[in-house]
Amino acid sequence: MAEKPKKEKIPRQPMPEQEPKVRARNFDEVPLGYSEETAMKEAGRCLQCKNPTCVTGCPVEINIPAFITKIKEGDFQGAISKIKQTNALPAVCGRVCPQELQCENSCILGRKGEPVAIGRLERFCADWERAQGEVTIPPIEASTGKKIAVVGSGPSGLTVAGDLILKGHDVTVFEAFQVPGGVLVYGIPEFRLPKAIVAAEVDYMKKLGVKFEVDTVVGATVSVDELFEEGFDAVYVGVGAGLPVFMGIPGENLIGIYSANEYLTRSNLMKAYLFPEYDTPIIKGKNVTVFGAGNVAMDSARTALRLGAEKVTVVYRRSRQEMPARGEEIHHAEEEGVEFLLLAAPLEFIGDENGRLTGVRCQKMELGEPDASGRRRPVPIDSSEFEIACDTAVVAIGAGANPLLTKATDDIQLNKRGYIIAEPETGKTTKKAVWAGGDIVTGQATVILAMGAGRAVANSIHKYLTIGW
Numbered sequence: 001m002a003e004k005p006k007k008e009k010i011p012r013q014p015m016p017e018q019e020p021k022v023r024a025r026n027f028d029e030v031p032l033g034y035s036e037e038t039a040m041k042e043a044g045r046c047l048q049c050k051n052p053t054c055v056t057g058c059p060v061e062i063n064i065p066a067f068i069t070k071i072k073e074g075d076f077q078g079a080i081s082k083i084k085q086t087n088a089l090p091a092v093c094g095r096v097c098p099q100e101l102q103c104e105n106s107c108i109l110g111r112k113g114e115p116v117a118i119g120r121l122e123r124f125c126a127d128w129e130r131a132q133g134e135v136t137i138p139p140i141e142a143s144t145g146k147k148i149a150v151v152g153s154g155p156s157g158l159t160v161a162g163d164l165i166l167k168g169h170d171v172t173v174f175e176a177f178q179v180p181g182g183v184l185v186y187g188i189p190e191f192r193l194p195k196a197i198v199a200a201e202v203d204y205m206k207k208l209g210v211k212f213e214v215d216t217v218v219g220a221t222v223s224v225d226e227l228f229e230e231g232f233d234a235v236y237v238g239v240g241a242g243l244p245v246f247m248g249i250p251g252e253n254l255i256g257i258y259s260a261n262e263y264l265t266r267s268n269l270m271k272a273y274l275f276p277e278y279d280t281p282i283i284k285g286k287n288v289t290v291f292g293a294g295n296v297a298m299d300s301a302r303t304a305l306r307l308g309a310e311k312v313t314v315v316y317r318r319s320r321q322e323m324p325a326r327g328e329e330i331h332h333a334e335e336e337g338v339e340f341l342l343l344a345a346p347l348e349f350i351g352d353e354n355g356r357l358t359g360v361r362c363q364k365m366e367l368g369e370p371d372a373s374g375r376r377r378p379v380p381i382d383s384s385e386f387e388i389a390c391d392t393a394v395v396a397i398g399a400g401a402n403p404l405l406t407k408a409t410d411d412i413q414l415n416k417r418g419y420i421i422a423e424p425e426t427g428k429t430t431k432k433a434v435w436a437g438g439d440i441v442t443g444q445a446t447v448i449l450a451m452g453a454g455r456a457v458a459n460s461i462h463k464y465l466t467i468g469w
Helices: 036-043 064-072 076-084 090-096 118-132 155-166 195-208 224-229 260-268 295-306 327-336 447-466
Strands: 147-151 170-174 211-213 234-237 257-259 287-291 311-316 339-342 344-351 357-370 376-389 392-395 434-436
Touching: 036 064, 036 118, 064 076, 064 118, 076 090, 076 118, 090 118, 090 195, 090 447, 147 155, 155 170, 155 195, 155 447, 195 211, 224 234, 234 447, 257 260, 260 295, 260 392, 287 295, 295 311, 295 327, 295 392, 311 344, 344 376, 357 392, 434 447
Parallel strands: 147 170, 147 234, 170 211, 234 434, 257 392, 287 311, 287 392, 311 339
Antiparallel strands: 344 357, 357 376
């Protein structure tokens, strides 16, 4: 008897992208998205496991097999409706979340091959809905008469607001900048997360009934206690971790040295790259050096190329294997021409007689035993100092907790690094009726982890408003 022909396996579908040489000089989005046909083909790879481990790998527990089934069937509206049951920001998450470490990392197909492209499919659904021109509004429960103040309009704040508005509560989001979106607007470049996408997600929140108060710095313009006096029943603090961190080496005050916070905020939120249409002065170096190797460092390096730099170098004190940035972001940076100087640590910035940056003195490193992070500790190599030339430097080694709100708020306990202490399961702080989540609790982390914290907080706030503290 002749053997039955084996069913041909469908390979993971690639994402169309701009050509590297073209995109390195524009701010248009790099990945171009799936077509309907490609999305349905990729969805056909899903095994529909009885115990879907991909769901447990998702911080907001999207019903991944269900929405992928809908895509496979061509029911794209049904797919986005499934996603929105637990994720209010699918267009954002589909673009910037590290799926390779979360849902896709738990995909059974990934054990012997490539996992289902869950993030790309999520993005497809969100983009498809937006292209239709009509956003479906889910049912909203009857009004409870309770008011919640959400401080910060980043991913955790928007998640809290979106969840609580559906439960019938009155929600107002307070944002320090002139537009909502938090780090999604000021921190992530246009070529990775277009601002129109964030604006569409915020507009969706407004359609749900969420109110936004911009140019309001809680801790300065108004205090947390004054929010209670104004009639709010609960306050959520999701202000992120936006305090610049520098390296503390000589010469760090030279002209031409920027924190990644300032560098990216000028370009992203203040649109310096569109000068003179926007009047924010552009930071335009010819020879740019970026210190750090996380996603923010990759964003800074790739932004420098698009602002006209002739050479961009990322300096990192460990090896390629220890780089914390997403593999996709490192790959894109390399394709676009960013150079990497690994196993090197800066010792001193060098300037000219006018106080302008001209270079940096570095030292070669080697890897020793693992440190508390689990990565091998960089150890200096004796007599290995060298200099590299640069006229602009961007320090992207992390960010700290901004103390503006916490210093102005009594009864909120902080840890030794200035982050708010909150219950991991609920987000409750030591101050009654105040919750906190996202980077102001954990330190810099991912968008989806902040959203996961927001979901837990929303459930806790709802319980408090209906049952009690």
